Amino acid sequence: MIEQSGRPSDGIDEPGWVAAHDRLVESLRDLIRIPSINPPDPPGGELDAARYIAGVLEDAGVPASIHEPVPGRGSVTGRLRGDGTGGEPLLLLSHLDVVPAPPERWTHDPFAGEIDDGWLYGRGAVDMKDLLAMELEVVRLLAAEARAAGRDPASDPIPGLRRDVLFASTADEEAGGFVGAGWLALEHPDTLRAAAAINEAGAVAVHVGERRIYPIAVGEKGVTVYRLTFHGVWGHGSMPRPDNALLLAAEAVARLAVPTPARLTPVMRAFLDGAIEATDGEARGLLQALAAGAGDPGALAALCSPVYARALDALMRDTLSPNVLHGGVKYNVIPGEAVLDIDVRRLPGSSEPAMEALVRERLGPELAAVTDIELVVASDAVVAPYDDPGGLFPVLESVVREHDPGAIPLPFMLPFGTDAKHLLELGVPSYGFSPLRQPPGETYLDRYHGVDERVSLDGLRWGLPVLYDAVRRFCG
């Protein structure tokens, strides 16, 4: 067939893409079968996954390094070389670990990698062994092209690459990444230092009527956790008292959970403007109201999926969620102490001290006077540039359009955190780009940490050449 569009992926013929898809699916199944659960009990799953990947890379002629800062907990890194004329490398980042998956409510074994009716099931299918396996396959394809040109991918430049491509798959993302990407950033920054990174959770099609929006993650909210200790008075349960610490905690929970006012950040303004342009009718009206600061994201739930409406709502404001409450020792003892953990997610521009002040204000002076507030975790919001013409974002936009004419790629934020925060310390902007095009009824975000996590094989078939083109275009 005559090359029409000039996409780099057109340089690989149809049988070549069929074989690449098959390898991708097989390595994804293999990875799902390695239970790299975090918290690791006992440790070892992440290291097993790292070793598996190192084996795949080395079979492709690409040297791999395993980093094991804590016994049984490992990350794996590798590098393909460009000719050095194109600037800093591109980093393909992923995490090896997955959250636990109690199998009771699953229809398929979460660690078997079963395929059923075009879907591949398993913990990690979308978070995020899918992108990990796609990135691994892109590295394999590039290494094979070097070998076909008589070059050694361990040391010679890959044909057509002007930048290096770094590969890093890390442990511990699901618990903050401190023995994974965070540790690498401190101890081996050269394994991560790049012009830009491709990371999880973005460019998954959201169907809006006949059109498809591809939110590309350019940022994520900051995470702050406070531990509140309420001091009441111990006593006999037969004689109730109002300063029972559980009553104090219950009052605090009710006050803290009230939503904060909406605030539109520049990224969400750009997203909503694009989404408004792409929609019509009732959806358009709701989005316009949201952009004007007067909308009700709840009403959107009826039109798109409730999980997207919830995500959108969370991206329009700082959020406080009371998530853990401990108190009491026995049914007939009034507890004199209760402990509450609250999960606070900050928009860009909202500082940690401002959030603590908000917590105090919500408690009110009387309750605050009997409460200790401890800061447990704080990481700032992350935003990567999306208007730099020489940056990665325009490349990501254009490859999505090339593979789905009429597609609407838009900058978006994630309500949750990823390893992007560790890249920020090295000045590496990170983009959530795990290109997938799945059937309209599939609510991808519900599968995150959810039941029956799965990915569509056709979605992967579409996404792999998109990722390949993104890498070739940015590095070519």
Ligand SMILES: [Zn+2]
């Ligand atoms: Zn993830």
